Amino acid sequence: MSMTLARIPQSEFKPGQGVPTGIELERYYDPETDQETMTINMGPSHPSTHGVLRLVLELDGETVVKCTPHIGYLHTGIEKTMENLSYYKALVLTDREDYLSNLCNNLAYSLAVEKLMDVAIPIKAQYMRVLLNELERIASHMIWLGTHALDIGAMSVFFYTWQDRDLVLEIKEHLSGVRTKTSWICPGGLRGPAPTGWMQRVQDFLDYFPKRIEMYETLLTNNPIWIERTRGIGMITAEDALAIGVTGPTLRASGVALDLRKHQPYSSYEEFDFDIAVGQVGDVYERYRVRIEELRQSLKIARQAWAKVNAAGENAPVRSADRKIAPPPREELDTSMEALIHHFKLYTEGYHPPVGEAIGAVEGPRGEKAYYIVSDGSNKPYRVKIKGPSFYNLQALPRMTEGRMVADVVAMIGSIDIVLGDIDR
Amino acid sequence: MVDTDVRLGLSGSDLAIRNRTFKNDLVRIDESNLNPDNSVEFASLVEAGLTGEIVSASRFRDQDFFIVSKDRIVDILTLLRDHPDCLYNLVSDIFGVDLYGFDREPRFEVIYSLYSLPNHRRVVIKAQVSEDDLTIDTVTGVWPAANWPEREIFDLFGITFNNHPDPRRILMPDDWIGHPLRKDFPLGGEEVEFSHNVREQIVN
Numbered sequence: 093m094s095m096t097l098a099r100i101p102q103s104e105f106k107p108g109q110g111v112p113t114g115i116e117l118e119r120y121y122d123p124e125t126d127q128e129t130m131t132i133n134m135g136p137s138h139p140s141t142h143g144v145l146r147l148v149l150e151l152d153g154e155t156v157v158k159c160t161p162h163i164g165y166l167h168t169g170i171e172k173t174m175e176n177l178s179y180y181k182a183l184v185l186t187d188r189e190d191y192l193s194n195l196c197n198n199l200a201y202s203l204a205v206e207k208l209m210d211v212a213i214p215i216k217a218q219y220m221r222v223l224l225n226e227l228e229r230i231a232s233h234m235i236w237l238g239t240h241a242l243d244i245g246a247m248s249v250f251f252y253t254w255q256d257r258d259l260v261l262e263i264k265e266h267l268s269g270v271r272t273k274t275s276w277i278c279p280g281g282l283r284g285p286a287p288t289g290w291m292q293r294v295q296d297f298l299d300y301f302p303k304r305i306e307m308y309e310t311l312l313t314n315n316p317i318w319i320e321r322t323r324g325i326g327m328i329t330a331e332d333a334l335a336i337g338v339t340g341p342t343l344r345a346s347g348v349a350l351d352l353r354k355h356q357p358y359s360s361y362e363e364f365d366f367d368i369a370v371g372q373v374g375d376v377y378e379r380y381r382v383r384i385e386e387l388r389q390s391l392k393i394a395r396q397a398w399a400k401v402n403a404a405g406e407n408a409p410v411r412s413a414d415r416k417i418a419p420p421p422r423e424e425l426d427t428s429m430e431a432l433i434h435h436f437k438l439y440t441e442g443y444h445p446p447v448g449e450a451i452g453a454v455e456g457p458r459g460e461k462a463y464y465i466v467s468d469g470s471n472k473p474y475r476v477k478i479k480g481p482s483f484y485n486l487q488a489l490p491r492m493t494e495g496r497m498v499a500d501v502v503a504m505i506g507s508i509d510i511v512l513g514d515i516d517r
Numbered sequence: 518m519v520d521t522d523v524r525l526g527l528s529g530s531d532l533a534i535r536n537r538t539f540k541n542d543l544v545r546i547d548e549s550n551l552n553p554d555n556s557v558e559f560a561s562l563v564e565a566g567l568t569g570e571i572v573s574a575s576r577f578r579d580q581d582f583f584i585v586s587k588d589r590i591v592d593i594l595t596l597l598r599d600h601p602d603c604l605y606n607l608v609s610d611i612f613g614v615d616l617y618g619f620d621r622e623p624r625f626e627v628i629y630s631l632y633s634l635p636n637h638r639r640v641v642i643k644a645q646v647s648e649d650d651l652t653i654d655t656v657t658g659v660w661p662a663a664n665w666p667e668r669e670i671f672d673l674f675g676i677t678f679n680n681h682p683d684p685r686r687i688l689m690p691d692d693w694i695g696h697p698l699r700k701d702f703p704l705g706g707e708e709v710e711f712s713h714n715v716r717e718q719i720v721n
Binding site: 163164167169171173174176207208210225334335336337340348350355356448449450451462464466468474475477479483484487496516517 | 544545547577578580582605606608609610612614615618619630632634637639641660661662664666686687688690697698702718
């Protein structure tokens with residue numbers, strides 16, 4: 093593919109000629125075809141690579157001949173660390189790998205542990221999990237929309253989406269005291285009941301948000317510049333997307349209706365009425381439309397979940413009654429020796445799932461988020477594999493970019509909504 | 518003297534807990550064996566004459582697990598992708614496991630977690646890789662999705678993939694020595710950057 097023949101050395105930087113751009117230029121000239129390609133380095137610290145993604149682009153003029161993603165700059169060994177923590181402690185690391193969908197990660201991990209231990213979760217906790225997951229999806233899509241539009245040049249959208257994301261963060265803060273990494277969903281249910289006034293706050297948000305979606309659509313959907321920058325860009329067919337393992341909105345924009353909330357329902361999603369947003373074309377614009385529609389569907393689910401949580405009553409349990417996995421209520425500790433022992437054992441030794449393996453998978457904002465846990469019967473997971481949807485989605489980037497213009501690469505990166513913490517773990 | 522298992526980095530009460538539970542729970546609860554009657558995947562493998570490749574097949578918590586030998590892994594996975602009863606056309610994940618702590622031979626497993634889009638089912642195929650022969654055939658020809666996960670397995674476990682189109686490390690630096698997710702790779706132990714003179718800095 094590349095026409096690597098004679099190499100023209102990079103001109104040396106001389107003081108006084110300006111500051112280095114940080115972009116390495118390498119030029120290759122092919123005398124036979126009279127073509128010259130240039131290799132440039134995009135990232136790892138480039139504002140539109142959404143973290144520390146590094147792309148090595150081989151360009152012929154402004155056309156991308158070859159795109160090689162380099163990842164690993166954010167590799168922190170979370171899987172290795174989790175192997176050395178008890179199940180309860182490993183939970184907090186799930187917040188920290190894909191840092192924009194914390195509650196979805198919590199849920200996937202908790203589902204895997206609960207499947208291993210065969211624990212039943214109270215119905216109110218399941219509805220709360222749905223509600224929190226949909227709020228998280230809205231927050232994550234807000235970040236995606238703001239940064240994606242910012243990359244392409246629509247700056248003001250970013251300010252509005254950040255406001256809306258902050259409202260979700262305030263809801264999370266009201267619930268748990270923490271803005272992002274709450275670990276509120278844990279094996280056995282939730283950490284605790286919702287505080288006074290929380291339900292009202294969520295309802296206010298759900299009433300407020302629909303007109304914001306309309307506003308984003310007014311700003312972008314029929315905006316000629318937006319259409320010009322996104323339509324027909326970064327096309328990927330359904331067959332290619334499936335073969336590369338793409339999931340989530342990126343896959344659905346190509347016309348494949350795969351949504352684990354519908355097809356492998358977890359946490360009582362089968363009781364909710366919603367539609368899967370599916371596109372046809374599979375370009376950047378279609379991915380935008382699919383995610384905007386997902387915002388509406390998320391709101392629809394969140395409203396139903398809110399009503400179900402409300403109907404379940406304030407005093408309904410949100411933790412499993414199984415004392416081997418969930419701590420006893422505080423007031424029991426003063427009166428019951430058993431409760432004290434359970435509490436002590438749970439927070440010192442933890443619990444011991446039986447030998448076996450289990451998968452917990454949820455439909456996260458970016459695609460299928462799955463935790464595969466291998467248990468050896470001890471209180472620490474023997475092996476945890478985190479399936480990050482961005483890891484597979486990013487593999488589609490070379491397929492999208494090659495043969496296209498270099499200016500569209502940022503639009504394509506933005507449209508697949510990668511989070512480097514999810515890729516590198 | 519404190520009882521220590523150097524291989525797993527466990528000592529004292531941690532080791533005692535592990536040994537106790539490990540021995541008690543060796544029999545899996547809720548596990549049943551699969552056969553061609555209760556598993557369409559098993560039936561398809563039998564139909565294709567791949568019965569000899571299956572080491573064991575079990576169902577645990579409504580999830581099917583097949584342990585297979587690695588020699589014909591490409592045939593097995595191609596069959597699972599194309600057989601009309603299976604149609605596992607989406608790779609959910611591919612990753613490795615080091616079974617050092619289980620005292621089981623062979624030491625490594627490469628796990629293919631597959632999803633069938635028309636049937637909305639999952640199956641887990643585990644290919645055994647022994648420490649003496651750390652190679653397995655690549656399945657990038659079956660699903661291009663396998664490219665990066667296989668690089669990751671090479672990077673973190675040291676298992677090489679025959680005929681892989683791009684056999685490089687992916688997460689760790691190219692000059693890294695060792696394979697971090699192996700159980701005998703220590704946690705920590707790496708010198709923290711800019712800490713060579715930390716003592717002097719504290720004193721002054």
